[in-house]
Amino acid sequence: MKNKWKALPLLGLLLITMTLEAQQSYFIDGYHGGVxxxxxxxxxxxxxxxxxxxxxxKINLEIEPETWDKERIEDPLYYNAFAEIIQDSISRIEYVNPSYAQSYLFNCSAESTxxxxxxxxxxVREHFxxxxxxxxxxxxxxxxxxxxAILISFGVKYASSKNPNTCWGGYTTAFGNQNFIVxxxxxxxxxxxxxxxxxxxLEKKSTxxxxxxxxSKEYVRDAFKxxxxxxxxxxxxxxxxxxGPWLKMSGHYMPVEFTLWSDYFKKYEPTTQLQEWRMSQEDIRVSLVWGAQVLQKIAQRVRYIENLLPQSEKIATMAHLWKGLNWDYWKFREAWRGLLLSQHHDCWIVPYNGGKGETWADKVRDWTSVSENYGNKIINSSAHSFCDNVIGTDGVLIFNTLGYPRKEIVTxxxxxxxxxxxxxxxVPAMGYxxxxxxxxxxxxxxIKGGMISEKNGKYVIDTEKYCVVINPRCGGAIxxxxxxxxxxxxxxxxxxxxFFNTLRGYFAEQKKFISSSSTMARVTILVDNPFKAKVQIDSKIAGQPYSQILSFTKDGDLIDCELHINWESNVQIGKETIGEFKAENPVKAFYNDKYKLHLLFPSIVNGGILDKNAPLDVCRSREEDTFFNSWDEIKHNIILNWVDNIDETAQNGISLFSDHTTSYLHGKNYPLGLTVQYSGIGLWGRNYKIAEPTIVHYAILxxxxxxxxxxxxxxxxxWNEPLLTLNVSNVQKASASLFEFSQQGYEIMACYIDKDNTCLRIANTGIGNKIAELRIRGNYEDLRWVELDGRSTKVVKLGDEIQLTIPSFGxxxxxxKNLCVK
Known part of the structure; x- marks a missing residue:
């Protein structure tokens, strides 16, 4: 009798297991990649x-759209068969990522996305x-x-934050235990x-x-429970x-049904209130080989073009509206193509992959060169269109591509x-x-006088806003x-x-941390007048020569900085890899930024609070610090454009701007820092080397x-869209403006011509009031707010102004239509 009662719990457990095993599950299969x-x-x-x-x-596709150009030519028979299947009313194929080049998105601008x-x-629709x-x-x-925010404007209702089989670069935070969340x-x-x-x-014995x-049975059973x-x-x-179809390995859960994402959503779309997920950018837990020179150059090239193309479009719009310059659609299309391809995730995670001259890094250099060439040609031809006065003289044409008037020092x-x-x-708003x-x-x-003086061997820069002291004895530290x-x-x-604005890192050859503050620096005054001051700091770190150029203007808020390191050899910098590299080992040397060469900015006592921007967002960090050593402990430590370190008690802070996406350092017991250089073993055991000088542009606010x-x-x-100056001939003094916001907190993300429409994309940067006004200086036939998928709504006008009702970060x-300007 005792044995019978003992068997009952086991029988109950068996029944529960059988019940769970009988419940229906689903699987998303498909393909990822492209030409x-x-x-x-x-x-x-x-x-x-x-x-x-x-x-x-059924299959879900994430295939680069240019793939179909090639397939149409190389295999027309099966290209047409595929086209028939994907466009069938009862399709077994769904395109779930039609982006041009499968960008990581977190590392690029919202306009790029x-x-x-x-x-x-x-x-894609050119083919299907x-x-x-x-x-x-x-x-x-x-x-x-x-x-x-972007998906909804394209009419997309559904998304998934899973990426279960390709987490080499990272993964998203686990959230919720429901079929769906909001x-x-x-x-x-x-x-x-x-x-x-x-x-x-996270899978065991995997990274x-x-x-x-x-x-797996474990995965599905845990989900049910x-x-x-x-x-x-x-x-x-x-x-x-x-x-062919996945799930051919043994041990997976049954029953299972292959499905399309949209079919799954529609079948089980809930009618009750769901858990809401206000995703933080820190929920995207990704760590690439930040600081590696090859990745740094890619990120810098991408950022440069991300700034150049919208600015060239805005300037070309001015030239088109004021001077009748033709809109070069195909030049812009090719310029954007180069940028979008350079944002391909493989450029960033496997930059060395490919043959000689054909690596992802090589391709980025080629693609962005095309974009740069077109962007600069468009700007120059736009400027030339203003040179139309036969009795004019030589001058300087200055463009302002922001929606506010600007008064700034230019050289x-x-x-x-x-x-x-x-x-x-x-220069007036969105004008010249x-x-x-x-x-x-x-x-x-x-012009007489200057802002720089030398006192007791130290250099003092005295502007209207700051008094800065540079000490050569401490490596030129501020x-x-x-x-x-x-x-x-x-x-x-x-x-x-x-020390503030100094370099620090772990050098493997010396087997110790070395700081630039331990060496003497030479300070040279490059510019000193009432408008501008510029100094150059020259020194060495671990025997490697470097220079920093610091620039100030008389009433400027930013301290603009540029770092040049002229490496004499490939120096190993960063935490050393112990033993043989193994992909499945979660501990990797490149994860810990404290060992990489970095710039330091000790300002806020005890670390303070850190905010950082993301595309159409600003995120407050939840992490105590940015340091980790293992794949299963990844923390979000990425600077897109800026991070802001504040002291809530003292009500002040310091912002750090970067010219590229990389990682930053911060913690309660460690000051704000910017990653500069890593040289050592990275993903897949690849040796990430130093091959050329390092140049980093950054700023302090x-x-x-x-x-x-x-x-x-x-x-x-x-900082990203400076006043653009160009020498011109046959001109007379002139000034004009296209658009102007009534208040701060708004950004012109893009401005371009689409047939007979002037298109103006406006963003609320997070500080603008929900309601503001936009002034259009010209006459027009019609105004519409247009979603990215073409849906449109009416525009509210207030006299000569347009009412903007854009929520924070929207x-x-x-x-x-047919804008005519004076």
């Missing part, structure tokens, strides 16, 4: 034949006109917190989302998978794999004498001013940074053992209050 990533010859034929062979199989999808969809975009999903961690962006936009469940574990990749009624696994196979070089002149320039050389030279004749308009408040943490009260986004936009696109 640039991986898509071998004959692969469309393989896919079509597999679909014909397996009648219950919009172009990834708009140009990508255009190319009836393809719809209902659901976003990716095999890689190609996410950004504000993605719902993924909410900072502007309030929402999409229905299948998350990485809280029960979805690239969660246990959803093979639909935690409250997920219809668990779904996922693997978008690499295009090139020849196994220009005379076209004949090449002598430099510095002066105060005023022409200064004649005669008046520029006259203004400069009576020893003191006092802000005059805050009562000469000191912004250097004097209690810190580290001391301020009162937090990022909102200091309007850090606007300062950063001005964006809208205004179409102005």
């Amino acid at each position: 640039y990533g991986h898509y071998p010859k004959g692969y469309t034929r393989f896919i079509v034949k597999q679909l014909q062979k397996h009648s219950n199989w 919009i172009r990834q999808f708009s140009i990508g969809l255009e190319k 006109p009836d393809v719809l975009f209902h659901t976003y999903s990716s095999e890689e961690p190609c996410f950004t917190a504000a993605l719902p 993924w909410k962006a900072a502007d309030g936009s929402e999409v229905l989302c299948v998350p990485r469940y809280e029960s979805e574990k 690239w998978q969660t246990n959803a990749w093979r639909h 935690s409250g997920v009624k219809y668990p779904i696994g996922m693997c978008l196979q690499d295009a090139g794999w020849r196994g 220009v070089s005379h076209p004949k004498t090449h002598k430099e002149y510095t002066f105060d320039a005023e 001013t022409i200064y004649l050389w005669e008046e520029i030279i006259n203004q400069s004749q009576n 020893e003191s940074l006092k802000v005059k308009y805050l009562g000469n408040k000191e912004f250097i943490d004097k209690s810190s053992p580290y 001391p301020h009162s209050g937090d990022w909102r009260s200091a309007d850090v986004p606007q300062h950063n936009i001005r 964006f809208k696109t205004l179409y102005i």
Whole structure:
């Protein structure tokens, strides 16, 4: 009798297991890759034949759109068969990522993400006109917190934050144990989302998978137990794999049904209220080989073009509207193509892959060179269109591509004498001013004095806003940074053992940390006048020569800095790899940024609070520090454009701007820092080497209050889109403006011509009021707010102004039909 009662719990457990095993589950299968990533010859034929062979199989696609250009030529028979299947009303194929080049998204601008999808969809529909975009999903961690805002404008209702089988670069935070959650962006936009469940574990003995990749029994049973009624696994196979339907390995959960993402959402779309996920950018836990020179150069090239192309479009729009210059659609298309391809995730995670001269890094150099060439040609031809006055003279044309008037110090070089002149320039909002050389030279004749003095071997830069002391004995460190308009408040943490604006890192050859503050520096005054001051600091770190150039203007808020390191050899910098590199070992040397060469900015005592920007978002860090050593402990430590370190008690802070996406350092016991150089073993055991000089452009902004009260986004936009000066001939003094915002907190993301429409994309940077006004200086036929998928709504007018109702971090696109300007 005792044995019988003992058997009952075992019987109950068996019944529960059998019940769980009988419950239906689902699986997302499909393919990921393309003509640039991986898509071998004959692969469309393989896919079509597999679909014909397996009648219950459905596939979700993340294939680079340019792939179909090649397939149409190389395999027209099966290209047409594929086109028929994907456009069938009862399709077994869904395009879940039609972006042009499968960008990571978190590392690029919001405008880039919009172009990834708009140009990508255009190319896909060039081949398959009836393809719809209902659901976003990716095999890689190609996410950004504000993605719902962009997806909703494209008419996309669904998304998934899973990437179970390709987590080499990272993964998203596990969230919720429901079939669906509501993924909410900072502007309030929402999409229905299948998350990485809280029960979805990182795979053991792997550094690239969660246990959803093979639909394991453990994964599905844990999901059921935690409250997920219809668990779904996922693997978008690499295009090139020849196994056909996934789940052929033993041990996966049954019963399981292959499904399309949109079918799954529609079948189980909930009617009750769901858990809301306000995704933080820190929920995207990705770590690439930050600081590696090859990745740094890629990130810098991408950022440069990301700044250049929108600015060239804005300037070309001015030239088109004011001077009738033709709109070079195909030049812009090719320029954007080069940028979008350079944002391909493989460029960033496997930059060395490919043959000689054909690596991803080589391709980025080629692609961005094309973009740069077109962008600069467009700017020059736009400037030339203003040279139409037969009785004019020589001058300087200055463009302002922001929606606010600007008064700033500019430096220009005379076209004949090449002598430099510095002066105060005023340019209206989204417009231009022409200064004649005669008046520029006259203004400069009576300039006397400067801002730099030398006291006790130290250099003092005295501007209207700051008093900065540079100490050559400490490697040229900024020893003191006092802000005059805050009562000469000191912004250097004097209690810190580290020095402000100095280099520090672990050098393997010396087997120790070395700081530039331990060496003597030479300070050279490059420019010193009442408008501008510039100094160069020369020194060495671990025997390697470097220089820093610091620039100040008389009333400027930013301290602009440039670092040059002229490496004499490939020096190993960073934590050393112990023993043989193994991919499945979660501990990797390149994860710990404290060992990499980095710049330090000790300002806020005890670490303070850190905010950082992301595309259409600003995120407050939840981490105590940015340091980790293992794949399963990845922390978000990425600087996109800026980070802001504040002291809530003292109500002041310091912002750090970077010229490229990389990692930053910060912690309670470690000051704010910027990663500069890593040289050592990276992903897949590749040796990431130093092969050329390192050049990094960054800036420092001391301020009162937090990022909102200091309007850090606007300062950063001005830094990325400086006043653009061009020498011109046959001109007269002139000035004009196209558009102007009524208040701060708004950004012109893009301005371009589409047939007879002038298109203006406007974003609320997070500090703007929900309601503001835009002034259009010209006449027009019609105004519409147009979504990215073409849906439109009316525009509210208030006299000569347009009412903007854009929520914080939101964006809208205004179409102005037949705009005629004076």
